[in-house]
Amino acid sequence: MTAKRQMVIWLVAAFGATTLLTAALIFERRSEQTRWSIFMVGDPHVGARLFFEKDACAHCHSVNGVGAKLAPDLGFSRSQHDSLNQIVSAMWNHAPRMWEQMRAEKIAYPDLRSEDMTHLFAFLYTARYLDERGDEVAGERLFQQKGCARCHAIRGEGGGVGPDLATLEGVDTPIRWTQAMWNHAPAMEKNTESLQMSWPVFEGHEMNDLLAYVRANCGGQRRETELLPASPDRGRKIFQSKSCIACHAIEGKGGHVGPDLGAKRQTPLTIVQFAGLMWNHSPAMWRASEARSIPRPTFQGQEFADLLAFLASLSYFDLPGSESIGQTVFQDRGCGYCHGNGAEGAQEGPKLRGRGRSVTAITLATSLWQHGPKMYQRTSALGRPWPTLNETDVGDVVAFLNAPLEGGH
Ligand code: HEC
Ligand code: HEC
Ligand code: HEC
Ligand code: HEC
Structure with a gap:
């Protein structure tokens, strides 16, 4: 070759x-x-x-x-x-x-x-x-700093409230990873309250670094390519069907409870940064959802990837x-x-x-x-x-x- x-x-x-x-x-x-x-x-x-x-x-x-x-x-x-x-x-x-x-x-x-x-x-x-490859060493530090270790073990070392993260299947890409975290977040939130810890938030490359650390400790081969191609068009439909549009506008169209997501940002985000941002804001988002009786959306299969592809595409395709x-x-x-x-x-x-x-x-x-x-x-x-x-x-x-x-x- x-x-x-x-x-x-x-x-x-x-x-x-x-x-x-x-x-x-x-x-x-x-x-x-x-x-x-x-x-x-x-x-x-x-x-x-x-x-x-x-x-x-x-x-x-x-x-x-x-x-x-x-x-x-x-x-x-x-x-x-x-x-x-x-x-x-x-x-x-x-x-x-x-x-x-x-x-x-x-x-x-x-x-x-x-x-x-x-x-x-x-x-x-x-x-x-x-996104750039994560830094395993920084990831190991983050695993402690962000409090993940209080509830999760990696290869048996760490807390036992949540699953051992080295044993997880199918969460080998940053997008899948965020999707899994998103779906399990209510359980996490309940536990963070009882442990009196604050909601862990991520900035810049932190999400990538953490994943790099977890992956380095997983046995077996991980296949990135198994993720199906994401489609911004499907993502746009998910944005509507999962009620995001009830609170967020895109270029002025939609709700105004949360920020307009179509507005030109000073620094457009990569897909993983978008994932981190959604994660960070999720408790505030759920509280806003509860107050309005909007069901908390969860994501299956390809949906989160499609949604992020749509959000990322907003700054790639210019307005007419x-x-x-x-x-x-x-x-x-x-x-x-x-x-x-x-x-x-x-x-x-x-x-x-x-x-x-x-x-x-x-x-x-x-x-x-x-x-x-x-x-x-x-x-x-x-x-x-x-x-x-x-x-x-x-x-x-x-x-x-x-x-x-x-x-x-
Ligand atoms: C206060 C306890 C707690 C903390 C802190 C915590 N988790 Fe969790 N986590 C859980 C529990 C409990 C579950 C299982 C939830 C369920 O099964 O619905 C879980 C599930 C997960 C999952 C999904 C696993 C699956 O089966 O798909 C991932 C990924 C994850 N956590 C990552 C993290 C990361 C990364 C951190 C650090 C930023 C973290 N968690 C911090 C309690 C916690
Ligand atoms: C019930 C209202 C509500 C719903 C539904 C909702 N959000 Fe939000 N969202 C908010 C609020 C409020 C904030 C600001 C939270 C904060 O500042 O912590 C926010 C923040 C965000 C942010 C961060 C924006 C930034 O620039 O800081 C993103 C990205 C986001 N939401 C995406 C979504 C997506 C995608 C959906 C659909 C799956 C969704 N939201 C559904 C209310 C909502
Ligand atoms: C023979 C060499 C060569 C090939 C082949 C070539 N390019 Fe270029 N390209 C250049 C050079 C040299 C420049 C920078 C010209 C300048 O600085 O004015 C450039 C500039 C560009 C730029 C502008 C980049 C910037 O930062 O401003 C784009 C976009 C681009 N090329 C795309 C392509 C694509 C797509 C292909 C393949 C279909 C391609 N190029 C094939 C030599 C090449
Ligand atoms: C000096 C004369 C000249 C200028 C200035 C010029 N063009 Fe052209 N353009 C041509 C010619 C001649 C052709 C046909 C080339 C061929 O047949 O391969 C052409 C072809 C094109 C085509 C392809 C047409 C087709 O059949 O698909 C486009 C699109 C185009 N020009 C756009 C522009 C734009 C936009 C500008 C200004 C930024 C511009 N041109 C400036 C002479 C010019």
């Missing part, structure tokens, strides 16, 4: 834990309401193979440190806080240098279709939300942009010079609107990949600069390109 193959297998195994399907946001114009809809589903495993095995990107880029170092790392180390649109705009802006490097290295231009790009972005999405700002951007950045100010097509570039195809950040990235080199050539020949896009431009340009052309063309 080559080193590269091993790398891919390692990565694919790691992604099993938080495998997510990629989703995108569309704007339903008729009802003037934003809504989430999956119209594109990518498979991160296929994306990982494209990235590494077919060498489309790993020839130059790494993801979370794995891969070549000729170009920026595209994993969480750099872009944890980026949305899909930000990655697409970064790719757009840097494309000419990327192409120059490909020419200099005489590497074949990877041919990517829209479907491939969907898989690649699904992979980059999961890579960015994959503005058609009118998009039109201004299209002109100001110089796209209109070639494509016409209404994107109706002009001498130097084809028509982009009213072609009966919906445009998304991913189809825009695909167009860049397929047509970009020619577009770049044309730009250079005309002595014009490469038109760059700001982080927020992508959503607006997409909204503009999806608007029908006047006159019904």
Whole structure:
């Protein structure tokens, strides 16, 4: 087995834990309401193979440190806080240098279709939300500090109120682990009261570290990959069916007992950090539920993973942009010079609107990949600069390109 193959297998195994399907946001114009809809589903495993095995990107880029170092790392180390649109705009802006490097290295231009790009972005999405490995030594300390040892043993050492955590089955990923803790929390809460201890809370990487410690002490092989791929779309339904929406709004829609979970955060969270946050707030949440006679939700199988995938996706998929700002951007950045100010097509570039195809950040990235080199050539020949896009431009340009052309063309 080559080193590269091993790398891919390692990565694919790691992604099993938080495998997510990629989703995108569309704007339903008729009802003037934003809504989430999956119209594109990518498979991160296929994306990982494209990235590494077919060498489309790993020839130059790494993801979370794995891969070549000729170009920026595209994993969480750099872009944890980026949305899909930000990655697409970064790719757009840097494309000419990327192409120059490909020419200099005489590497074949990877041919990517829209479907491939969907898989690649699904992979980059999961890579960015994959959490770093935990620190076993820190985890051992936390097991004492957080009071787990007062009730739980690890391999026979520790308290006997709850089960020996080294013997547990099926809680080998941070998400499963949090789900199990969540479901058993009422029993834990009862016992913390009688032992007069406060509710243990987790910050940053603590949940990961603790799990790393427990796993290091479990016998037998643990298989991360058994976790089914999570789906933000199913998560959105769970958010409604488990009554989260009764207390939490997403971008203003829903209840206001708890904080709006769709609001742009200063520091978007990884899936495990989200899990930690839910855990920390859970006693307050239950009290609020009891007061309103809302049943306390429990989660089975894939549900918690789906829910967290949905919550994490809120900061990955941007809200729909503005058609009118998009039109201004299209002109100001110089796209209109070639494509016409209404994107109706002009001498130097084809028509982009009213072609009966919906445009998304991913189809825009695909167009860049397929047509970009020619577009770049044309730009250079005309002595014009490469038109760059700001982080927020992508959503607006997409909204503009999806608007029908006047006159019904
Ligand atoms: C031949 C080398 C090469 C290949 C192959 C390549 N890239 Fe790049 N890429 C680069 C370089 C170099 C840059 C940085 C350019 C700059 O700094 O202006 C870059 C920049 C980027 C950026 C912007 C990153 C940032 O931090 O701003 C993204 C996103 C990106 N590439 C995605 C991809 C994807 C996806 C693939 C595979 C389909 C790919 N690249 C293949 C060389 C490459
Ligand atoms: C005050 C006692 C107490 C404390 C403190 C406590 N637990 Fe528990 N825990 C329990 C009990 C009792 C159960 C079993 C509940 C049940 O079966 O419904 C349990 C169940 C669990 C489970 C689920 C086991 C399963 O069968 O799926 C996990 C995981 C867990 N605890 C982890 C922890 C961690 C991590 C800590 C430290 C942050 C901790 N617990 C602190 C009492 C406690
Ligand atoms: C009965 C009302 C209620 C329900 C139902 C409820 N929550 Fe909460 N939630 C709250 C309150 C109140 C807080 C703030 C608690 C605190 O500050 O400790 C909160 C906090 C949170 C937080 C932390 C937010 C932050 O930024 O600090 C998350 C995440 C969360 N809830 C997710 C959920 C999910 C997912 C569900 C559905 C499974 C849910 N909540 C159901 C009331 C509720
Ligand atoms: C210098 C002229 C020029 C500029 C400036 C320019 N383009 Fe293009 N664009 C072209 C040409 C020429 C093609 C067709 C390339 C081909 O046939 O492969 C094209 C193709 C495209 C396509 C793919 C169309 C398809 O058939 O799928 C998209 C999308 C696009 N451009 C968007 C943009 C955006 C957005 C901007 C501004 C940020 C921009 N272009 C700026 C000349 C230009």
